[in-house]
Amino acid sequence: MEVQVKESRLRTSNGYPIAVSKFFCNTPTKHSLVISSATGVLQKYYANFANFCASKGVVVYTFDYAGIGKSNSSIKELKKYTGNLISWGQNDQAAIVALAKEEHPDATLTLMTHSVGGQILGFNPNHGLIDKVIMVASQGGYWKDFEGYHQTKMWLFWYVLIPLLTPLFGYFPSKKLALFENLPKNMVYEWASWGRQSSYMMHFKNAEFLFDKIKLPILSWSFPKDFYAPEKTVDWLADQYKNAQIQRVHYAEEKKRQPGHFGFFKTAFKELLWEQNLHWIFNDSLV
Structure with missing residues (x-):
């Protein structure tokens, strides 16, 4: 089937x-x-996977968080953005979930999260519109839960790079460090505050935290040699969804190709991972 792509802009509840x-x-x-x-x-980055799913009859929505990519027009606008990491769940993720349900009310709605996307699900007030969740390398971020050199890198990230560079630039200059897209200041300040705590975001738990209210089927993936989301950290995040129906899968060590943190969404893993997850979307099982 021929896939079409429609681009639009959606104003979230925080404007x-x-x-x-x-x-x-x-x-x-x-x-x-x-x-x-x-x-x-x-x-x-997710376009190839989205095209694949759409070609099989699934309507797929991707988006850029506020302040990121096409959701941000300039460095000047990035500096003005006042939202934090929680707001990415409360407003951005929630808005797209609501849009998908509004446009296709009778369709089974799956939320697929990558990394931090699974963390901010715990702040999404529209979680009741979702039927099931697939988490791809979604993890906690406490620096001591990482190992070796990567533990040192996480410590430097939370304690040195974010606190030092963000006030100098008015945002976190990720591109200058060859990491990822530039990030809003309030978002990285909150992110770093989580990363310095052994209970990560749960250290700050309050009424905004909806983790206990989420009772969805969740398929949670982790992968060997994923230094951004080692198995221990993925287990930790899955445990925070105490009332969800968790299916934890750690990708088999004996596989020749390892996706690491970002490979899941590359076409090389179409047969090994994409087909399985599409089957889970359709049938609630991997095989």
Whole structure:
């Protein structure tokens, strides 16, 4: 089936417009999918996977968080953005979920999260519109939960780079460090405050935290040699959704190709991972 892509902008409840891409075919659909990106990763990174799912009859929505990519027009606007990391869940992810459900009310809605996308699900007031969740390398970020050199890198990130560079630039200059997209200041300040705590975001738990209210089926993936989301940290985040129906899958060590943190969405893993997850979307099982 021929896939079409429609781009639009959606104003969220806190007033910031975010860029949305909708992948679809002109056929009746029983399934819709929202992809919630990793930190500072543009929605275009997920386009191949979105095209694949859309070609199988799934309507897919991707988006850039406020302040990121097409949802931000300039450095000047990035400096003005006042939202934090929680607002990415409360406003951005929530808005796209609501859009998907509004446009396809009878479709089964799956939320697929990559990395931080699974963290901010715990702040999404529209979680009741979602039927199931796939978490791809979604993890906690306490620096001591990482190992070796990567533990040192996480410590430097939370304690040195973000506190030092953000006030100098008025935003976190990720591009200058060859990391990912530039990030809003309030978002990285909150992110760093989480990363310095052994209970990560749960150290700050209050009424905004909806983790305990989420009772969805969740398929949570982790991968060997994923230094951004080691198995221990993925286990930790899954445990925060105490009332959800968790299916934890750690990708088999014996596989020749390892996706690491970003490979899941590359075409090389179409047969090994994409087909399995599409089957889970359709049938609630990987095989």
